[in-house]
Amino acid sequence: MSQAVGVKVDRLDAIRSHLYANGFSTIQALADAIGASLATVRRDLQILEQEGAIDRVHGGARIAEGSSVEVAFQEREKRHLSAKRAIATAAYDLLHPRTAIFLDAGTTVLQLARLVRINPMPLRIFTNGLTVAQEFLNIPNLEVVLLGGQLRSENASLVGPQAEAMLETLWFDQLFLGASAISADGAIYSVDSAEASLNRRMLARSANRFVLADSSKFGTTATYKVAPLDNAKVITDSGLSRHWRDELVNFGVDATIADLRAKE
Amino acid sequence: MSQAVGVKVDRLDAIRSHLYANGFSTIQALADAIGASLATVRRDLQILEQEGAIDRVHGGARIAEGSSVEVAFQEREKRHLSAKRAIATAAYDLLHPRTAIFLDAGTTVLQLARLVRINPMPLRIFTNGLTVAQEFLNIPNLEVVLLGGQLRSENASLVGPQAEAMLETLWFDQLFLGASAISADGAIYSVDSAEASLNRRMLARSANRFVLADSSKFGTTATYKVAPLDNAKVITDSGLSRHWRDELVNFGVDATIADLRAKE
């Protein structure tokens, strides 16, 4: 039925279309449908795979499953993973059943979300993180509310005036905030302007504020300032330098240092 | 009934699906259903067991205990998949670059989202579906806004007063709405009260309204009424009965019928 498709862009479109319609196709079938050689189809599939549009499997290809797009995010999630887990465990111990908590959209906070999923307790959870919310699908005794707003692809968070407006109507017992960086002068920084603004609103709407930041974040900076550290208590890991431990005392910041070697 | 399935990924899907439908199956039955040898089915089952999707027992295999919740959603997504894809393709042709559209949180609408991801155009997209939003991560030229609200686990949607309040501040060129059921008297129904209420607000805030419903939905009912069909145009598939085609004319509903066999 299909005609030969001679130009590359058309071919790629045709492959996308064919794969979308059929869900899966062998390379031979694609070659027949398009009128190109097997070698060319393979090359095209390589390109489409790099675009993330399709998944290649032995014998053919199919349209990509949804969440495979978050490769960059997943890589970031794995960095300093043991530190993040230790921090998350310390944070988990601070939770009280039947309270309202806000979970920020960071990779460290995501570890806390995982802990709550594995070890559930009745909570009202608010978040602006898509991945955080996803952790709580089908977990009983949780009331999960996601902030509305504009989707920020970098960390799958929701930001913007709509998110801030929604925050104004809410109040939390505990806030667990991530941080892109913590500067030498003791301030929390973010890489994104909208995120920084939203983080400030979170701080303003919470009774108890915790910043979850692994030790590698200390002494670095990012573009947008969120707030001074003394607005919150800090939970970090035992990799923190002597210097920074002293600094935190100087800043008058209440810090919890999670032991990296502690197994639970 | 089943055809021979020659490629590994297809087979794995077929086995998952077969086991989900029957709960348990002998290896011989799977081999017959799939058209592969016993040895191959065993190897496939090994893979699925490693994935944790199934439990193997002497003489056959069954669906793994834990994963059955997530599988349920995936299976629902795959039901009438070709119809949903055909409908989504027809809906995609209605899109105009640089307009504002709302995508409901249904499995049929999800196919439309997938199509937009694979074949992007500049759009402002609003949705109350977590999975829908996730499709659009890292897609350039899209502005994606997620409605805030309470997370409904059954279909990963956001509902409730906060979602409705946010809707009141927005206006869409096109709405693409899913439907749990379309009753004999020509009304859209939903299985959830909050979802139905929210759907009504969506309809009120959109200039052009499209209901995406595969033909199996017609003549069924669910608990909560959303709105009469004539509030919107219908996009369905060519599996629709003669009777219902006439009924749609009687109701004065503008219907688009996507051809199931059309390949492009």
Place this chain on the structure above:
DNA sequence: TTTCAAATGATCAATGTCAATCAATTTTAT
């Protein structure tokens, strides 16, 4: 417990698929 048929996993030959290479062709730049 013993027995035995069915089920299982390992092995092997045959077939199918993949990535790399290269020559031929088309496209693009000069």
Place this chain on the structure above:
DNA sequence: ATAAAATTGATTGACATTGATCATTTGAAA
């Protein structure tokens, strides 16, 4: 018009998958 670059299709050796065979294990009946 010519040279350079990119694209294409065929070929090849490496690799993966499949189905049949066979020795071993398993579960249930005697």
